[in-house]
Amino acid sequence: xxxxxxxxxxxxxxxxxxxxxxxxxxxxxxxxxxxxxxxxxxxxxxxxxxxxxxxxxxxxxxxxxxxxxxxxxxxxxxxxxxxxxxxxxxxxxxxxxxxxxxxxxxxxxxxxxxxxxxxxxxxxxxxxxxxxxx
Amino acid sequence: xxxxxxxxxxxxxxxxxxxxxxxxxxxxxxxxxxxxxxxxxxxxxxxxxxxxxxxxxxxxxxxxxxxxxxxxxxxxxxxxxxxxxxxxxxxxxxxxxxxxxxxxxxxxxxxxxxxxxxxxxxxxxxxxxxxxxxxxxxxxxxxxxxxxxxxxxxxxxxxxxxxxxxxxxxxxxxxxxxxxxxxxxxxxxxxxxxxxxxxxxxxxxxxxxxxxxxxxxxxxxxxxxxxxxxxxxxxxxxxxxxxxxxxxxxxxxxxxxxxxxxxxxxxxxxxxxxxxxxxxxxxxxxxxxxxxxxxxxxxxxxxxxxxxxxxxxxxxx
Numbered sequence: 001x002x003x004x005x006x007x008x009x010x011x012x013x014x015x016x017x018x019x020x021x022x023x024x025x026x027x028x029x030x031x032x033x034x035x036x037x038x039x040x041x042x043x044x045x046x047x048x049x050x051x052x053x054x055x056x057x058x059x060x061x062x063x064x065x066x067x068x069x070x071x072x073x074x075x076x077x078x079x080x081x082x083x084x085x086x087x088x089x090x091x092x093x094x095x096x097x098x099x100x101x102x103x104x105x106x107x108x109x110x111x112x113x114x115x116x117x118x119x120x121x122x123x124x125x126x127x128x129x130x131x132x133x134x
Numbered sequence: 135x136x137x138x139x140x141x142x143x144x145x146x147x148x149x150x151x152x153x154x155x156x157x158x159x160x161x162x163x164x165x166x167x168x169x170x171x172x173x174x175x176x177x178x179x180x181x182x183x184x185x186x187x188x189x190x191x192x193x194x195x196x197x198x199x200x201x202x203x204x205x206x207x208x209x210x211x212x213x214x215x216x217x218x219x220x221x222x223x224x225x226x227x228x229x230x231x232x233x234x235x236x237x238x239x240x241x242x243x244x245x246x247x248x249x250x251x252x253x254x255x256x257x258x259x260x261x262x263x264x265x266x267x268x269x270x271x272x273x274x275x276x277x278x279x280x281x282x283x284x285x286x287x288x289x290x291x292x293x294x295x296x297x298x299x300x301x302x303x304x305x306x307x308x309x310x311x312x313x314x315x316x317x318x319x320x321x322x323x324x325x326x327x328x329x330x331x332x333x334x335x336x337x338x339x340x341x342x343x344x345x346x347x348x349x350x351x352x353x354x355x356x357x358x359x360x361x362x363x364x365x366x367x368x369x370x371x372x373x374x375x376x377x378x379x380x381x382x383x384x385x386x387x388x389x390x391x392x393x394x395x396x397x398x399x400x401x402x403x404x405x406x407x408x409x410x411x412x413x414x415x416x417x418x419x420x421x422x423x424x425x426x427x428x429x430x431x432x433x434x435x436x437x438x439x440x441x442x443x444x445x446x447x448x449x450x451x
Contacts, residue, residue, distance in 0.1 A: 043216075043242055043256065047263035048309040050242040051297030051324055052371040060371045061245045073302035087308050089267065089316055092220065092260040092279070116281025117271050 008101045026097030027111040032085035034075020041068040046090040049073075091118050139236035139291035140208050141180040144439070145320065145349045150407065151414030152435050153210060153322070153351060154178040156202075157421045158192035167193065167201045173423035177430045179438055180208040180237060182322070182416070186217060188370075189249025196226055196233070203234035210293065211235045214243025219259035220268070224278055227269055231288030239293035239322055240265045248371055263309075263316050266294050270317025292317055297324035298335035299374035307338040310348070320349040322416045325366075327355065327375045329405045336409050349413040352406045356419040356429055357395040360384040396428050403433040 016022035020030060023039035029046065030037060038046045042061040049069030052060030057070040076086040091114040097105060105111035144151050154174055159166045174181055183198035199209035211230050213223065227238065242262045246254045260268065268279050269292050276287035294313040298306055310321065326332045332352060339345060357363040360383035367375035379398065386394040399417070406412050415435075419425030430436050 042245060043258045043261070045242065045258070045261045047261050047312060048305065049300065049302065050262075050372075051295060051300055052242075052244060052248075053297075053300040053302075054371070055299075055301070055374065057301045061247055067301065069305070070302050073305040086305070087312060089263060089312055092264045095259075115279045117275070117277040117279040118267070119271065119275070 005101055005104055008104055012101050012103050024099050024102075025093060026100035026102050026105055027094060028102035028106070029090055031079075031082045032076075032088055032090065033069075033072040034077070034079060034086065036068050036072035036075050038068060038072065044093065045069065046093065048086075091115070138289055141210065141237050142291040142319065144179055145413055149179075149414075149439065150435070151179045151351065152177070152430055152438060153180045153182060153414065153416045154423070154426045155182045155184060155416070155418045156198065157423065158184050158187050158190075159198065160192055164201050167198050168205055170423050171202055171205065171207055174426060175207070176438060177427045177436060178417070179414075180210050182210045182212055182239065185212040185214045185243065186249070187212075187244075189216070189244045189246050189251070191250065196230055196235075199230060199235045200233040208237070209235055210237040210239055212239045212241065213265070214241050215258055215260055215262055215265055216243035216246065216256055219257055220279055223260070223265060224268060224272065227272060227290070228284070228288060231290065236289065237291045237293060238269060239295060240269060241295045244371060262294065263312055266292060266313055266316040266318050274317070291319050293320045293322060294318040295323065296321050297372050298326070298332055299324060299328065300372050303335070304338070306335060307342045307344070310339060311342050311344055314344055314348045318348060320351060320413070323350065323352045324372055324374075325355040325418065326352045326402060326406060327373075327379055329402065329409075331374070332406065333409050336411050340411060345411040350411055351414045351416050352412060353416040353418055354399050354402045354406070354429070356399040356417065356422060356425040357383060357391075358419070358422055358425065359388070359391045359395070360386065362420070363395075392425070396425060396432060399425075399429045400432045403429065403435070 013024060020037045021040055022037055025039045043050055049067055053067045057067055059065045059067045076083055102111060157170055171181060181202055183195040185195040186192055195211050199211040202209040213226065240262055246252055246256045269290055271277055272284060273288055273290045276284045296306060296310050363375060363380045363383050366373050367380050383391055383394055403415050417426045417429055
């Protein structure tokens with residue numbers, strides 16, 4: 001398995017770094033971010049832009065760079081598939097997967113494992129009430 | 135028994151609420167926090183305690199919020215994912231609940247490079263959206279993110295933020311929807327100086343069907359001087375201040391600029407009040423609590439309904 005992973009990484013890493021400036025988080029969600037790698041965001045935001053995006057669409061931190069999420073939004077509009085996946089709530093990053101092959105993690109299902117207390121809401125719930133006394 | 139949020143009660147009763155930001159303290163003396171808060175007593179429904187605002191170190195929002203609880207105020211504790219990982223965030227959320235804090239506002243936070251420790255390591259272990267989900271899981275399912283059970287779940291009224299003026303503008307309402315799906319009960323927005331642009335945002339929010347699913351509270355800034363307004367326009371990340379507004383203050387003689395700033399803020403309050411889906415205003419006078427009181431008064435928002443007594447100290451079951 002080790003050898004397989006090394007071989008896959010030998011292809012995956014240079015390819016994704018060259019095409020998407022991939023940061024090898026090992027849990028790829030490029031299809032949901034308009035093919036703009038969210039790990040390039042200085043705040044590692046995986047669910048959308050922060051409030052600091054500049055009026056010209058550039059990053060709060062790197063004034064000379066486009067905001068990763070401005071690119072993600074524009075990219076998602078151009079995607080023939082998965083357009084609405086940018087609206088999905090992404091689970092927290094599993095930092096143990098850093099540097100591993102997201103292709104292998106996808107096939108093995110490893111990248112789909114969320115913390116036990118994580119439960120994304122598929123449908124929009126009604127206005128919640130504060131649980132009083134519970 | 136945990137006492138519920140009095141801010142939530144008010145919003146659910148349909149009251150147009152007034153919240154304000156407490157200037158952050160750099161004092162080890164609690165009196166410094168109380169002195170500023172006392173200025174706001176009776177003029178607002180709840181008070182935000184900021185979390186290392188503008189990425190500058192200050193008294194922790196948890197401590198400030200607890201100090202406010204002690205004196206019978208209704209605090210809103212801000213918490214950013216910039217300075218803490220998921221363990222520390224959950225620990226502080228639970229700690230806040232144990233100290234009587236019922237309202238939280240969860241956000242990414244300005245980047246460390248904007249602050250007084252630009253060399254610091256930024257954390258961003260989870261993002262603000264995920265933190266909303268985590269807080270909601272603690273409240274609704276009584277578990278930590280790990281799935282481990284809490285002995286007693288907190289009863290948070292969960293807030294989040296949105297910047298209607300930052301690109302990509304068309305994505306902002308959808309991002310807001312994600313936050314509501316994650317569990318946000320109310321939203322405090324970035325400072326609104328451009329009412330038409332804010333109205334456009336609110337129309338998009340209505341189109342997504344969120345108007346009756348989340349309480350939206352726009353922030354209104356109270357400029358104290360033309361210089362301050364100029365600084366906000368040019369230097370503060372994420373702020374959108376129209377040139378006409380700065381020019382109006384610059385045309386005003388310096389001695390009258392504070393008064394003009396109040397007038398301006400009152401006009402903004404009256405304008406956003408007319409927009410469907412706006413549930414209140416969040417007034418921000420930077421190191422100027424007196425300005426908040428003046429704006430609330432001049433906008434006809436006073437007196438505020440009196441707060442029901444707090445059931446906190448010794449009131450936990």
